[in-house]
Amino acid sequence: MEKTMFSYTKSILERVSFDPILFCKEVEKALKTLLPYEIEQLAEWLFLFTKEKPELMQCRIYLNQ
Numbered sequence: 001m002e003k004t005m006f007s008y009t010k011s012i013l014e015r016v017s018f019d020p021i022l023f024c025k026e027v028e029k030a031l032k033t034l035l036p037y038e039i040e041q042l043a044e045w046l047f048l049f050t051k052e053k054p055e056l057m058q059c060r061i062y063l064n065q
Contacts, residue, residue, distance in 0.1 A: 006038040010045060017049075017056060024059040031062060039063075 009030045016022045030042060043063045050056040 004038075005034060006041050009034065009038075009042065013046075013049070017053065020055045020058065023056055024062070027059045027062050 009026075013023060013026055013030070016026055027042075027046070031039060034042060046060060046063065050060065
């Protein structure tokens, strides 16, 4: 089964979520490689994923650029 770039990005972000700096770097990289509709999906997923993780919420600023 083929894994989409969005799914791959989510799995990477979940794995690095222990480190806010690394998490933000991966979000930045994802925004450069994902397609526009995937960026919308990422924004929705990030909002839900970081809702209970205040240390990761700072990465949301990259979505507003």
